[in-house]
Amino acid sequence: MFNSGQNGAYTIDGQGDGQADPAIITPDADYAISGAGGPAQNLGAFSGTLHMPPFISLIEPVPEINQMGLPEITIDTKANVKFKWEGSSNGYVKITISGSDSSVECIARDDGELTVPASVMSGLTLGQVSFFNIVNLERTTYGTMSGPGLVNPQVSSMMTTMVNAKAP
Numbered sequence: 001m002f003n004s005g006q007n008g009a010y011t012i013d014g015q016g017d018g019q020a021d022p023a024i025i026t027p028d029a030d031y032a033i034s035g036a037g038g039p040a041q042n043l044g045a046f047s048g049t050l051h052m053p054p055f056i057s058l059i060e061p062v063p064e065i066n067q068m069g070l071p072e073i074t075i076d077t078k079a080n081v082k083f084k085w086e087g088s089s090n091g092y093v094k095i096t097i098s099g100s101d102s103s104v105e106c107i108a109r110d111d112g113e114l115t116v117p118a119s120v121m122s123g124l125t126l127g128q129v130s131f132f133n134i135v136n137l138e139r140t141t142y143g144t145m146s147g148p149g150l151v152n153p154q155v156s157s158m159m160t161t162m163v164n165a166k167a168p
Contacts, residue, residue: 046147054087091141100127
C-alpha cells in the first residue's frame with residue numbers, strides 16, 4: 001500500500017517504514033513484489049523481484065561466548081585480520097569495527113571472505129572492555145522494480161550480525 005507519510009514508500013499494510021518483520025522472511029528465497037499503484041500519485045501497477053540471501057553469520061575469527069553471554073572475537077590490530085562469513089549474495093558486505101575512539105570500515109563483494117590489512121587495522125584502538133568494541137557485518141542485496149511513474153525505484157534487503165571484540 002502507498003504510505004504518503006513515508007515520502008512515497010510502499011509498505012506491506014500502508015503503515016510503518018517499509019521494514020518487514022523478520023519472522024515472515026525466508027532466507028535464500030526469491031520474492032515477487034507487486035502493487036496496483038495509485039492514480040492520485042501518477043503511479044501505475046508495478047512489479048519487481050528480490051532474492052533474499054541466506055542469513056549472515058561470522059565464522060572467522062571464531063566467536064566465543066564471553067562472560068556476559070555475548071559473542072566475542074579476538075582481534076590483533078597489529079596484524080592482518082581475516083573475516084569469513086557464511087552465505088553469499090549478489091551484493092556487498094560492509095564490515096565496521098568500532099573501538100574506543102576509532103573505527104575501520106570496509107566494503108567487499110559478498111563472496112564470504114575479506115582480509116583487512118594490518119596497515120588499516122593499525123589505526124584502530126580497542127577499548128579495555130570488549131562490550132564497547134563492536135564488529136558489525138552488514139549484508140545488502142538489491143532487486144529490481146519497474147512500472148509506469150516510478151522514478152529511480154529501489155528494492156533492497158539488509159541483514160546484520162554483530163559481535164564484541166577484544167585485543168589478544
